[in-house]
Amino acid sequence: MNSEIRDISLAPSGEHKIDWVKKNCPLLRHLETEFSQTKPFDGIKIALSIHLEAKTAYLCKVLAAGGAQMYITGSNPLSTQDDVAAALVKAGLSVFAWYNSTPKEYEHHIEKVLENDVNIIIDDGGDLVHALHTKFPEKIKYVIGGCEETTTGIIRLIAAEKNGELKFPMVLVNDADCKHLFDNRYGTGQSVWDGINRTTNLIVAGKHVVVAGYGWCGKGVAMRAKGLGARVIVTEVDPIKAIEAVMDGFDVMPMAEAAPLGDFFVTVTGCAHVITEEHFRLMKNGAILCNAGHFDVEIDMKRLREIALDTIDQRKNITGYQISKENWIYILAEGRLVNLAAGDGHPAEIMDMSFAIQALSAKYLVEHAKELTEHLIAVPREVDLDVARRKISYLGKTIDTLTPEQEAYLNSSAV
Numbered sequence: 001m002n003s004e005i006r007d008i009s010l011a012p013s014g015e016h017k018i019d020w021v022k023k024n025c026p027l028l029r030h031l032e033t034e035f036s037q038t039k040p041f042d043g044i045k046i047a048l049s050i051h052l053e054a055k056t057a058y059l060c061k062v063l064a065a066g067g068a069q070m071y072i073t074g075s076n077p078l079s080t081q082d083d084v085a086a087a088l089v090k091a092g093l094s095v096f097a098w099y100n101s102t103p104k105e106y107e108h109h110i111e112k113v114l115e116n117d118v119n120i121i122i123d124d125g126g127d128l129v130h131a132l133h134t135k136f137p138e139k140i141k142y143v144i145g146g147c148e149e150t151t152t153g154i155i156r157l158i159a160a161e162k163n164g165e166l167k168f169p170m171v172l173v174n175d176a177d178c179k180h181l182f183d184n185r186y187g188t189g190q191s192v193w194d195g196i197n198r199t200t201n202l203i204v205a206g207k208h209v210v211v212a213g214y215g216w217c218g219k220g221v222a223m224r225a226k227g228l229g230a231r232v233i234v235t236e237v238d239p240i241k242a243i244e245a246v247m248d249g250f251d252v253m254p255m256a257e258a259a260p261l262g263d264f265f266v267t268v269t270g271c272a273h274v275i276t277e278e279h280f281r282l283m284k285n286g287a288i289l290c291n292a293g294h295f296d297v298e299i300d301m302k303r304l305r306e307i308a309l310d311t312i313d314q315r316k317n318i319t320g321y322q323i324s325k326e327n328w329i330y331i332l333a334e335g336r337l338v339n340l341a342a343g344d345g346h347p348a349e350i351m352d353m354s355f356a357i358q359a360l361s362a363k364y365l366v367e368h369a370k371e372l373t374e375h376l377i378a379v380p381r382e383v384d385l386d387v388a389r390r391k392i393s394y395l396g397k398t399i400d401t402l403t404p405e406q407e408a409y410l411n412s413s414a415v
Contacts (some may be wrong), residue, residue, distance in 0.1 A: 003094050004097075005095055005097065005098055006085070006086070006099065009086070010082050010086040010087075014081065014082075014083035014084040015090070017053075017054035017057075017084055018057050018058050018061070018084065018087055021054045021055050021348045025349070025351070025352035026390075027352045027355075027387065027390055028356060030390065031356060032061070032062045035063070035065045035359075036066070038066070039066055039067040040066050040067070041066040041362070041363070044067065044119045044366060045068070045117065045142075046063055046069070046071070046362065047072075047113045047120070047128055049072075049075045049110065049124055049128040050123075050124040051076055051080070051124065052075075052080040053079065053080075054344075055345065055348055055351040055355065056084075056355075057084045057088050060072055060088060061088075061093075064092075069116075071112075071116050072085075072094065072095045072096070072097070073113045073128075074097040074106075075123075075124040075294075076125075077099075077336075078099065078100060078333060079337060079341055080097045080099045080101070094113075096109035096112040096113055097109050113128070114132055114136050117139055118142065119366075120146060120362050120366070121143065121146030123146055123148050123170075124150050125149075125152050125294045126148065126157065128146075129156075129157065129166075133165060143167075144169075145168050145171065145369070145372060145377075146169070146171070147170065147362055149358065150174050151174055151215065151270050152270045152293065152295060153174070154174050154175065155270055157376060158376065167375075168375065169375055171365065171377045171378075172379065173354070173357050173358055173379060175378060176384050178354075178356075178357055178384050179353070185216045185217070185220035186350060187347060188292060189217075189221055189223055190220075190346070190347060191339035191343055192220075192224070192266060192338060192339045193225070193228065194343045195290070195332070195339045195341075196264065196288075196332065196342075198342070198343060199318060199338070199342045200288060204264070205230065206231075208231050208262050209230040209232050209262070209266065210258045210261070210266070211266050212234075212266065212267040212269055212274045212275065213267065213268045213269035214242065214244060214245045215268070217292060217293075218269075219248075221268055221292060222248070225266075226249070226250075231251075233251045235258055235274075255274065256282065259275075259279040260284060261284075262283065262287055263287060263288065264287075264288050265287065265289040265290070266292055267289075267291045267299055268291075270293050272295075272297040272298065273298075275289060276300045277300065281323060283323070283329050284327070286329075287330070288318075289330065289335075290333065291338060292339060296334065298335070299331065301334070307323070308321040317332055317334075317341065317342040319334065353391055357379060357383065357384070357387055361383065
């Protein structure tokens, strides 16, 4: 297959990782069986850019089982796992990605994916869609539509549509209830602290944790920090989310006030320059900073490197920056996504739901290709509910159903 990876001999290790994911993803197993029989993607070329680890790899295999010809790259230079990439190539899929790629290599791999006249885009952060519009506009005619995995990507899509730049339909996967309510909150909440704890080997209990942003991801990070015994401070620009954080039991203040107090800082806003030079200079000696937003712009790393008196590689994925004679602050995973660059990402059971939504949304695009008129498309409610019903069953739980009389009552205007 046409691929660019580090080392095909790493495939056995990647295969073991994918096998473990498969055993813990009943929704995707069911779809793999179904797709193998119905072939909904027969003749369809799918370009995928998601953090290239075992859970993403299994999604790729499920789509391939449905007949798709897969062209795969990562969505972050530090989240690609070379053994997983090798396992996909060994399985016959085209992969263009490797760990710790340079910015030029990262862009090259995206371009290699898009050279193939793809029909469906599955994106995480919007890099595929952006590159297609700016570098390969002549290939847009082949595209049926796409699916966007994350909040940051949806922000970019909304801006592109507002400016009249988006040229094909995109399903807003992140906005599905079975995605953001669970993936963003429980997945991010657990995986961020997995990454921090395994990297630092420090206690969280009794320390001040500053969480920048109180969206669904921020809620999860704050909730898990509280569970670990931390005193949690939230910084926000949205007064409604700030009120919610207060009523959830957290302190709320501007970053400039939180900076001298924090032992751990986690940015999860989707915005740029949330922590800047002003804040670096206020932080206590030994403060630890990390990012859980998609792009490495929330902590102003460029300015930090400029003002640092000295640096040290303290441990794997921990870089120290000397701010003054007595003060050092420490950055995890170069300010990139800490849960993936310094961990394995979200738990398999969580991504089972998110990637089931992805697979079914892609199927929806293919089945309704001639009917789509809008560019920003919500995940169909029936898809969301179908995934939820299957998931609750796999969890070994049952729920009530409405009786005909109850349905009639709810659909009646009579009191």
